[in-house]
Amino acid sequence: MLELLHAVLVAPFKDMAGSPTFLVEVLIGGLAAGLMYSLVALGFVLIYKASGVFNFAQGVMVLFAALTLVGLIERGAPLVVALALTMAVMAALAFAIERVVLRPLVNQEQIILFMATIGLNFFLEGFGEFAWGSDVKKLDVGIPDTSFMAWGVQVNRLELTAAITAAVLVAIMAVFFQRTRVGRALRAVADDHEAALSIGIPLNTIWIVVWSVAGLVAIVAGIMWGAKSGVQFSLSLIALKALPVLILGGFTSVPGAIVGGLIIGTGEKLAEVYWGPLVGGAIENWFAYMLALAFLLVRPQGLFGEKIIERV
Amino acid sequence: MIYREAGQFKSTYASDQAVFPILQDRVIATLALAAAVIGLPLVASEYWLQAVLIPFLIYALAALGLNLLTGYAGQVSLGTGGFMAVGAYSAFKITSAFPGLNIVVAFLLAGLAAALVGVLFGIPSLRIKGFYLAVATLAAQFFLIWLFNKVAWFTNYASSGTITAPPRRMLGVMVTGPEATAPVRYLTALALVALFAVIAKNLVRGRVGRSWMAIRDRDIAAEIIGVRPLRTKLLAFAISSFFCGVAGAEYVFLYLGSAETLAFDINVSFLVLFMVIIGGLGSILGSFLGAAFIVMIPIFLTNVPHLLGLAMPVALQKQIELMVFGGLIVLFLIVEPHGLARLWQIAKEKLRLWPFPY
Numbered sequence: 311m312l313e314l315l316h317a318v319l320v321a322p323f324k325d326m327a328g329s330p331t332f333l334v335e336v337l338i339g340g341l342a343a344g345l346m347y348s349l350v351a352l353g354f355v356l357i358y359k360a361s362g363v364f365n366f367a368q369g370v371m372v373l374f375a376a377l378t379l380v381g382l383i384e385r386g387a388p389l390v391v392a393l394a395l396t397m398a399v400m401a402a403l404a405f406a407i408e409r410v411v412l413r414p415l416v417n418q419e420q421i422i423l424f425m426a427t428i429g430l431n432f433f434l435e436g437f438g439e440f441a442w443g444s445d446v447k448k449l450d451v452g453i454p455d456t457s458f459m460a461w462g463v464q465v466n467r468l469e470l471t472a473a474i475t476a477a478v479l480v481a482i483m484a485v486f487f488q489r490t491r492v493g494r495a496l497r498a499v500a501d502d503h504e505a506a507l508s509i510g511i512p513l514n515t516i517w518i519v520v521w522s523v524a525g526l527v528a529i530v531a532g533i534m535w536g537a538k539s540g541v542q543f544s545l546s547l548i549a550l551k552a553l554p555v556l557i558l559g560g561f562t563s564v565p566g567a568i569v570g571g572l573i574i575g576t577g578e579k580l581a582e583v584y585w586g587p588l589v590g591g592a593i594e595n596w597f598a599y600m601l602a603l604a605f606l607l608v609r610p611q612g613l614f615g616e617k618i619i620e621r622v
Numbered sequence: 623m624i625y626r627e628a629g630q631f632k633s634t635y636a637s638d639q640a641v642f643p644i645l646q647d648r649v650i651a652t653l654a655l656a657a658a659v660i661g662l663p664l665v666a667s668e669y670w671l672q673a674v675l676i677p678f679l680i681y682a683l684a685a686l687g688l689n690l691l692t693g694y695a696g697q698v699s700l701g702t703g704g705f706m707a708v709g710a711y712s713a714f715k716i717t718s719a720f721p722g723l724n725i726v727v728a729f730l731l732a733g734l735a736a737a738l739v740g741v742l743f744g745i746p747s748l749r750i751k752g753f754y755l756a757v758a759t760l761a762a763q764f765f766l767i768w769l770f771n772k773v774a775w776f777t778n779y780a781s782s783g784t785i786t787a788p789p790r791r792m793l794g795v796m797v798t799g800p801e802a803t804a805p806v807r808y809l810t811a812l813a814l815v816a817l818f819a820v821i822a823k824n825l826v827r828g829r830v831g832r833s834w835m836a837i838r839d840r841d842i843a844a845e846i847i848g849v850r851p852l853r854t855k856l857l858a859f860a861i862s863s864f865f866c867g868v869a870g871a872e873y874v875f876l877y878l879g880s881a882e883t884l885a886f887d888i889n890v891s892f893l894v895l896f897m898v899i900i901g902g903l904g905s906i907l908g909s910f911l912g913a914a915f916i917v918m919i920p921i922f923l924t925n926v927p928h929l930l931g932l933a934m935p936v937a938l939q940k941q942i943e944l945m946v947f948g949g950l951i952v953l954f955l956i957v958e959p960h961g962l963a964r965l966w967q968i969a970k971e972k973l974r975l976w977p978f979p980y
Contacts, residue, residue, distance in 0.1 A: 410952070415955065415956060419959075420752070422899070422959045426951070428951070429950075430948060430952060433948030434948070436940075553760060554760075557757045561753065595764045596761060596764035596765040596768050599758070599761035607746060611754075
């Protein structure tokens with residue numbers, strides 16, 4: 311019993327103190343992985359905020375964007391052209407989703423819309439593979455997946471690029487939301503659908519814009535994940551990893567998605583490296599959920615979520 | 623004309639509270655049950671029993687369980703697959719620890735184990751609501767599957783990591799194991815699901831069901847009028863998981879024969895949730911209709927190209943199946959968001975007057 315307590319409570323921390331550089335490397339790896347989750351979670355948050363739809367298909371949208379990009383590059387398009395075309399495809403997808411799925415289901419209960427996005431998830435999964443083939447593809451965007459030493463710590467170039475990209479993306483989005491006309495309209499819709507409608511903001515257009523922006527975020531996430539682990543079906547499963555990030559950060563908060571992602575990423579890596587061997591490893595699949603769950607018991611609306619006010 | 627209740631007077635409280643208050647409903651229910659018990663085992667081929675009817679009955683039981691939780695008590699759960707796995711693995715452990723135990727008793731004990739686990743993972747529902755809860759129940763799904771994968775004790779240290787249904791007799795007939803015939807397994811599943819449907823129906827129209835619905839419709843108001851949220855929500859989780867656990871045990875023992883944790887992955891959770899939504903939230907009949915619909919779609923999709931004489935590569939067919947499945951789900955939600963049970967209700971309303979206009 312004492313040995314077990316020692317193995318759980320003392321030994322891991324001893325290991326951490328024993329080799330601080332390794333700890334820093336694990337932390338950096340965790341932060342980088344966390345940012346990747348954040349990129350996916352960001353798409354969820356955007357759509358949830360603007361239309362109240364819990365979009366389960368975000369993960370498949372990431373896969374679909376990556377597949378389209380790789381497919382276009384394989385057919386000989388230069389990177390820039392392929393990127394522009396992929397953006398166009400994602401915008402067209404947003405338009406189609408708004409027309410075919412969202413508009414007929416407007417005013418339905420949230421769970422119905424959630425189910426509809428699961429249906430969308432199946433459809434896009436089939437369609438992506440139907441259009442671009444189902445074999446694993448290599449996505450090369452010119453960033454080598456190698457490491458360099460900085461202050462005695464190994465840093466992966468790809469992860470660094472992903473971190474910078476995510477930061478830039480969030481900055482652009484912050485400006486877009488705060489400074490532009492469309493951004494203001496988006497925030498108005500997120501705040502109150504009916505009030506936004508009554509001052510003349512076209513809801514349908516806003517939804518298309520939001521889903522397009524979520525599509526753009528999906529492209530970025532797709533590029534990063536694709537460059538790291540190849541474009542393949544399992545990419546759609548990262549949506550499942552983004553869910554605990556969401557409940558930790560709160561469904562309605564962009565900063566929450568980022569901070570939540572970082573917490574989940576580092577927590578997961580630390581747990582896997584230092585505590586994982588005790589229970590036979592592979593705890594990454596559920597640890598994030600448990601972490602988020604424990605957190606929710608204290609703060610039911612997540613880290614930055616809007617306070618839930620209930621009236622009878 | 624067909625569905626007219628005119629002339630059917632209720633003179634006792636018992637007849638007023640009957641499950642099927644109208645004669646036509648009683649006739650239909652009796653006929654359907656008789657057809658399922660006597661007709662289908664005689665008519666249906668081995669393929670139909672094994673590939674369609676048995677999974678339909680088992681999924682119907684799981685959908686029934688989830689419908690109690692999601693449709694009646696309003697707690698969305700994505701952990702159904704995990705709870706089914708608990709049922710399956712505990713049934714396996716129970717049958718291997720007590721070889722002489724009646725197999726149905728083993729199923730029920732497995733259900734109890736699942737109910738315990740369900741209560742454990744239902745505790746967060748006291749603090750968390752809505753989609754936060756739905757995502758939180760995914761924790762149950764991933765954790766349980768991981769647990770059964772990692773701890774070899776659950777599979778009796780089998781190197782393959784699979785659990786296999788042991789051969790067991792009941793009333794002198796082989797019920798589980800490789801020698802059990804399809805009709806026997808079908809009838810066992812049918813008996814269990816019929817029993818549980820009756821239990822569920824009586825639960826939801828009684829005190830328990832009313833308190834669930836009160837919690838679902840407005841939990842704070844329910845609390846004020848004296849419904850205890852703690853007890854009510856945990857009871858919903860317990861009973862729902864019990865149903866799912868029995869379904870999970872049947873899934874391995876009566877349908878698959880042997881299984882790994884892969885049989886209970888997250889897709890099962892989604893599938894059962896689809897059944898509940900498409901069948902109709904808060905409807906016992908809907909659970910059956912939804913299960914039938916979702917079980918039939920893939921079979922339909924696999925067989926249509928054959929019937930049309932189209933030859934397709936397997937991968938392409940799989941992709942088209944996914945697309946059609948997803949498309950159908952969305953289409954169905956748009957056409958009738960309240961599910962098949964509502965369609966049946968509308969049809970009944972129409973049949974009341976038909977063929978007259980009013």
